Amino acid sequence: QAGMPWALETADLTVKFDEFPAVNGVNLKVGTGELRVIIGANGAGKSTLLDLICGKTRPTSGTILLRGRDVTGIGEAQIARAGIGRKFQTPTVFKSMSVWENLQVAGNKHFGVSRNFFCRTDSSPAEQQGKVIDQIGLGSLLHRSAAELSHGQLQWLELGMLLIQSPSILLLDEPTAGMTTEETDKTADIIRSLAGNHTILVIEHDMAFVRQICRKITVLHQGRILAEGTAEEIERNADVIQAYLGS
Ligand code: ADP
Ligand code: MG
Known part of the structure; x- marks a missing residue:
């Protein structure tokens, strides 16, 4: 380059x-x-x-x-x-919340700061959440409680919680x-x-x-x-x- x-x-x-x-x-x-x-x-x-x-x-x-x-x-x-967004091996999703709610929380910049993320997105939260849901392929599980997700689905949700912060x-x-x-x-x-x-x-x-x-x-x-x-x-x-x- x-x-x-x-x-x-x-x-x-x-x-x-x-x-x-x-x-x-x-x-x-x-x-x-x-x-x-x-x-x-x-x-x-x-x-x-x-x-x-x-x-x-x-x-x-x-x-x-x-x-x-x-x-x-x-x-x-x-x-x-x-x-820079870093995904660790141990999931940190909120088990009592749905997939959608977890993304909502992760998109909140105060949450971001508490986890050393920073929300850099310009689009509306819901729009950004919809995009991330598509990226991680959990569209059919939006309202499912995170407690019911498989190991793989939890990992994808965790990735989504990182993506919603728009890291480059x-x-x-x-x-x-x-x-x-x-x-x-x-x-x-x-x-x-x-x-x-x-x-x-x-x-x-x-x-x-x-x-x-x-x-x-x-x-x-x-x-x-x-x-x-x-x-x-x-x-x-x-x-x-x-x-x-x-x-
Ligand atoms: P990998 O991820 O490739 O398996 P690590 O980066 O976890 O390896 O570890 C590399 C080496 O550094 C290992 O020998 C590990 O024991 C050592 N190490 C990693 N973190 C620390 C630390 N905080 N204090 C002392 N030694 C460490
Ligand atoms: Mg290692």
Whole structure:
């Protein structure tokens, strides 16, 4: 993307816990609207990398640029305001409320601030809610209590509660964890349809899923980028096979 800043760029990003470098000199460049998957063994530093990007963890050194703007160390709430939305693994929906009500609450900017989100949308709340409902495919369950949703449906609702804040960058940590094959396929569809309008960073283990959703993969190993490329390139990279896929 000649002349254009990256949607997200990290330069020599490092965090040490005591002396242990969990993320170590990572240079990541993600284009606007790109869907990038990060893979790597347990403990490779994937979640910590997302923690750094969303401001939850402060780097020991290195920088984080959003559309060319240095946001290093500005804090989690400010990063959320700058348009980064992070989905965690544990759902935080309100079980006593319906799908629609959960989205309504999540679209409220006070709720957003309390969860370190920031509502950036210009459209009316109901209009925005309708759009998100379509994106997460829960149109037939609008008035269903969240307590009655399946694991997959809860995860999609949670994603919707993030989308209603209109983030430009989505960080998704293992979005298919615990899902059935059918739910995983639907999640792939949802994520694919969000790409383009959002820049998306997904941590994922399931290579079949990874092949379904993305063109470019970043492999993390012991806190460093070991390789980057398509699924085909990654799968025949000797270093990757030895460090990760072969095990
Ligand atoms: P992954 O998500 O790739 O499985 P993590 O990013 O969770 O890996 O962890 C990377 C390494 O950093 C692990 O060795 C983990 O134990 C360590 N680590 C993560 N967070 C902390 C922390 N807050 N304090 C100390 N060590 C941590
Ligand atoms: Mg992790």
